[in-house]
Amino acid sequence: MVSQKALQHAEKCRFCWMCRHLCPVQHQTGKELNTPRAKGLLLSMVSKKSAEFDRDMAQAMYECMLCDACVNDCCTGYQPPLFIREARTEAVVNELAPEAVMQLIENVETSGNIYGTVKPSFAREGTDVLVYIGEVAACKVSGMAKALLNILEKTGIRAKVLDNEPASGAMLADLMGYVEEVTQQASACADAINAAKLPTVVVLDSYDAEIMKQRYAEWGCEIKAEVVTATAYVAKLLEEGKLAPKSKKRGSGVCHDDDRLARSFYEFAPVRAMAKAAGFDLAEMFNRERLAKSCGSAVALGYMPEITIKVAGGRWQDMIRTDAKAMLVANPQAYLCLSQCVPAEKELVDLFTALDESL
Amino acid sequence: MQERSLMFHMIRSELEDAVGVENVSTKKNERAVYSVDYFWLSRKWQDAGEEGPMPDIVVRPGSTEEVSKVLKIANYYKIPVTTWGGGSGSQGGALPVAGGILLDIKRMDKLIDLNVEAGTVTCETGMIFSTLEDYVNEKGYSVMHLPSCMTCCTVGGALAHNGIGILSTKYGKMDDMCLSLEVVLPNGDIIDTLPVPKHSTGPNLLPFFIGSEGTLGIMTKAKFKIVKLPEVRTHHAFLFSDIHVGYEACREIVQAVKPSIMRLFDEAETVSIVKKVIGFEKKGSFLNLTLEGHKKIVAAEEEIVLEIAEKYGAQYLGHEYGEKWFENRITFFYPGHIMDLPQMFGTLDTVATHDNIEKIYRAMKSAIEDNFQENKVRFISHSSHWYDWGAMNYSRFIIDNPPKDPEEALRLHNRIWNAGVRATLANGGVLNDHHGIGLKLSRLMKEQYGPAMQVLQALKKELDPNGIMNPYKLGL
Ligand SMILES: Cc1cc2nc3c(=O)[nH]c(=O)nc-3n(C[C@H](O)[C@H](O)[C@H](O)COP(=O)(O)OP(=O)(O)OC[C@H]3O[C@@H](n4cnc5c(N)ncnc54)[C@H](O)[C@@H]3O)c2cc1C
Numbered sequence: 153m154v155s156q157k158a159l160q161h162a163e164k165c166r167f168c169w170m171c172r173h174l175c176p177v178q179h180q181t182g183k184e185l186n187t188p189r190a191k192g193l194l195l196s197m198v199s200k201k202s203a204e205f206d207r208d209m210a211q212a213m214y215e216c217m218l219c220d221a222c223v224n225d226c227c228t229g230y231q232p233p234l235f236i237r238e239a240r241t242e243a244v245v246n247e248l249a250p251e252a253v254m255q256l257i258e259n260v261e262t263s264g265n266i267y268g269t270v271k272p273s274f275a276r277e278g279t280d281v282l283v284y285i286g287e288v289a290a291c292k293v294s295g296m297a298k299a300l301l302n303i304l305e306k307t308g309i310r311a312k313v314l315d316n317e318p319a320s321g322a323m324l325a326d327l328m329g330y331v332e333e334v335t336q337q338a339s340a341c342a343d344a345i346n347a348a349k350l351p352t353v354v355v356l357d358s359y360d361a362e363i364m365k366q367r368y369a370e371w372g373c374e375i376k377a378e379v380v381t382a383t384a385y386v387a388k389l390l391e392e393g394k395l396a397p398k399s400k401k402r403g404s405g406v407c408h409d410d411d412r413l414a415r416s417f418y419e420f421a422p423v424r425a426m427a428k429a430a431g432f433d434l435a436e437m438f439n440r441e442r443l444a445k446s447c448g449s450a451v452a453l454g455y456m457p458e459i460t461i462k463v464a465g466g467r468w469q470d471m472i473r474t475d476a477k478a479m480l481v482a483n484p485q486a487y488l489c490l491s492q493c494v495p496a497e498k499e500l501v502d503l504f505t506a507l508d509e510s511l
Numbered sequence: 512m513q514e515r516s517l518m519f520h521m522i523r524s525e526l527e528d529a530v531g532v533e534n535v536s537t538k539k540n541e542r543a544v545y546s547v548d549y550f551w552l553s554r555k556w557q558d559a560g561e562e563g564p565m566p567d568i569v570v571r572p573g574s575t576e577e578v579s580k581v582l583k584i585a586n587y588y589k590i591p592v593t594t595w596g597g598g599s600g601s602q603g604g605a606l607p608v609a610g611g612i613l614l615d616i617k618r619m620d621k622l623i624d625l626n627v628e629a630g631t632v633t634c635e636t637g638m639i640f641s642t643l644e645d646y647v648n649e650k651g652y653s654v655m656h657l658p659s660c661m662t663c664c665t666v667g668g669a670l671a672h673n674g675i676g677i678l679s680t681k682y683g684k685m686d687d688m689c690l691s692l693e694v695v696l697p698n699g700d701i702i703d704t705l706p707v708p709k710h711s712t713g714p715n716l717l718p719f720f721i722g723s724e725g726t727l728g729i730m731t732k733a734k735f736k737i738v739k740l741p742e743v744r745t746h747h748a749f750l751f752s753d754i755h756v757g758y759e760a761c762r763e764i765v766q767a768v769k770p771s772i773m774r775l776f777d778e779a780e781t782v783s784i785v786k787k788v789i790g791f792e793k794k795g796s797f798l799n800l801t802l803e804g805h806k807k808i809v810a811a812e813e814e815i816v817l818e819i820a821e822k823y824g825a826q827y828l829g830h831e832y833g834e835k836w837f838e839n840r841i842t843f844f845y846p847g848h849i850m851d852l853p854q855m856f857g858t859l860d861t862v863a864t865h866d867n868i869e870k871i872y873r874a875m876k877s878a879i880e881d882n883f884q885e886n887k888v889r890f891i892s893h894s895s896h897w898y899d900w901g902a903m904n905y906s907r908f909i910i911d912n913p914p915k916d917p918e919e920a921l922r923l924h925n926r927i928w929n930a931g932v933r934a935t936l937a938n939g940g941v942l943n944d945h946h947g948i949g950l951k952l953s954r955l956m957k958e959q960y961g962p963a964m965q966v967l968q969a970l971k972k973e974l975d976p977n978g979i980m981n982p983y984k985l986g987l
Pocket residue numbers: 169548549593594595596597598599600601604605616636637657658659660661663664665666667668669670671672673674675676677723724725726728729730731844945946947949981984
């Protein structure tokens with residue numbers, strides 16, 4: 153089963169009730185099974201042989217966004233995503249994972265991305281920075297990718313984008329844990345980025361940035377360039393006066409802090425700086441920054457669309473209570489999930505596009 | 512219910528018709544997560560690799576009407592129904608010990624109305640309490656129910672045990688905060704209590720349901736009063752030479768002013784848990800106290816509190832430790848910060864009038880320490896909720912090396928509880944202050960109530976003649 157470390161975390165979480173209020177999946181499904189403690193409890197039962205790790209249990213391990221909200225409000229250091237991810241490995245290895253999950257894994261194997269399609273290319277030559285677009289932006293939210301590249305161009309930055317940009321491993325890691333296939337993807341990705349020999353890699357999708365910055369080194373495939381989130385990079389350009397947005401009033405908006413910016417990078421100010429520069433009057437949702445409620449992930453949307461759309465709907469509810477007009481997003485996965493259920497009279501805004509338009 | 516029988520599937524499909532196929536489950540792993548709540552014995556059972564009490568079928572209604580349909584079905588077939596909120600109850604109240612239907616209420620988590628002019632908020636009872644508080648805080652208000660389980664208990668669970676939060680000395684407990692309820696009776700009828708909690712229109716219906724632990728019906732909607740977030744909230748700490756002086760001083764304080772928080776710890780808890788969590792190192796009886804509200808009133812209250820504390824020879828510790836306690840108020844409950852398996856532990860919370868509360872503390876301490884010496888039991892206590900007429904004790908026993916065998920552990924556990932609780936009853940206390948009765952104390956209800964128990968039994972018999980609602984709990 154799972155490693156001793158993961159089991160130790162599961163054993164501690166199984167009798168702890170403290171973080172369920174933050175779990176977006178628990179909120180939207182109302183299932184006890186979808187609380188962090190229940191997942192720990194089930195794994196503990198398996199280790200004690202009072203339950204079997206079967207298809208149903210595997211399914212339960214996939215009803216989680218790996219959003220880290222539980223971990224972040226906990227003073228113990230125990231991490232449900234750690235044991236949930238390892239349980240997914242177990243599920244895949246034992247052919248117990250849900251069919252929809254297996255389909256996405258197969259897509260990655262055949263096409264390199266979860267969509268099973270040829271990833272559109274944004275390849276271009278440049279000598280200042282490398283931009284890593286990522287598969288969700290490339291395949292599903294291309295406007296965001298184009299806008300980022302436009303912004304850089306307008307600033308006079310010559311950005312390179314790789315031809316055949318390799319997957320970072322972030323998607324596969326959510327599907328099957330930190331297994332060898334993921335480290336192989338990571339290694340290939342790091343090699344391609346290192347081969348570009350540019351000092352900075354600007355990463356559009358914070359999920360990719362997270363795995364590059366926080367996992368690659370321990371797998372021995374460190375990226376030599378400085379890895380910067382696209383939001384932080386653009387905010388710095390704004391701060392340095394290299395971007396001069398025209399003053400244009402766009403009404404009130406709230407920034408959604410995506411899971412990785414919020415809890416892997418604790419990066420909150422850049423998105424807000426971008427929103428202000430794009431002409432939005434900022435309001436705030438109550439659950440924000442580190443405690444921002446997840447709106448789902450692209451992987452989850454792929455294998456459990458119904459639950460993920462409900463989760464995105466939950467985030468819209470938070471926004472509706474603020475009276476703001478627009479939900480402002482700077483992550484392609486968040487954009488994709490939230491775009492599934494935009495409420496009437498509300499607007500979903502991709503901040504890169506909004507900023508590009510105001511330049 | 513025999514899972515493979517024709518009738519089982521007939522009933523299952525009826526339930527699916529009532530709440531939707533996706534909201535009914537008989538999967539083993541889904542049922543298994545309801546076999547452990549916060550009750551120590553259920554945890555011990557699981558830890559020992561034993562199978563805990565499981566329902567036959569999990570049903571997750573999404574509205575009052577669906578709850579009503581489920582209860583009509585259950586009542587017709589005489590199937591036990593156990594309501595589960597967050598499962599954070601420490602008394603085993605939500606454990607489906609009789610099998611049957613487990614009704615998980617958490618899909619019912621809608622905010623129905625937030626009316627700041629009226630000073631009220633209404634929600635469905637499956638809402639996690641902290642979510643309700645977030646909604647109200649967004650508007651600058653609070654329900655002022657801040658229990659340590661705030662992030663995990665549901666509104667319904669808090670009502671079902673008549674729970675209490677850390678600010679209770681000023682704002683009261685659940686039955687002081689709840690204005691009205693919608694309840695589904697065991698026969699499926701949907702009723703409302705009267706629109707206000709205070710009246711002379713016959714006996715009040717609210718207290719029948721608040722504290723009834725899912726034995727008389729299912730609470731589906733609740734209206735609470737809300738108050739403005741305080742202008743100031745100031746924390747203080749004091750050290751008394753011993754708990755006796757502390758009790759005296761606190762009684763005088765609470766009879767003069769209304770602190771929101773007033774927590775008096777005995778020396779054993781001062782030098783253990785208080786030290787561990789907020790780093791306070793001295794011996795004696797630690798008190799943290801918080802005043803809040805309008806600045807001018809708080810300033811006057813502060814003066815009075817300091818005067819009384821001085822009169823009782825308390826050492827004033829300033830703001831630091833009170834603030835630290837407030838910041839860490841829930842840290843106490845995370846794994847590694849509080850008791851955990853393999854330790855055996857329990858919270859014997861009780862409430863009594865001021866003339867009895869210290870007697871109870873001493874009687875319970877000696878009943879436990881003297882009778883279970885060979886188990887190397889430890890006893891710690893604090894008093895955290897105060898009234899002008901009395902106070903509660905939150906007393907705990909801890910055994911570091913209990914029997915490994917779960918059955919042996921169960922017997923020792925129950926012997927300790929019997930001893931502690933009987934010492935309370937003999938000195939004018941009650942079985943429980945705010946955690947409820949559940950399965951844990953069910954057997955002792957008749958001892959507590961005596962012939963008065965027939966009032967509760969009559970109520971139960973009339974409302975739930977088939978005895979389907981949460982069997983074996985609350986002594987009913
Ligand atoms: C870490 C921690 C700290 C705690 N601190 C406190 C505290 O400060 N104050 C306090 O009062 N308690 C505290 N408790 C105890 C516990 O959280 C409370 O008893 C809480 O009210 C239980 O709520 P729940 O939703 O988890 O209920 P559950 O445990 O699910 O159920 C409790 C009982 O309520 C019944 N019930 C649930 N919902 C309904 C409903 N809608 N209608 C009818 N019956 C229903 C159940 O059948 C059961 O009998 C703490 C528990 C934990 C784990």
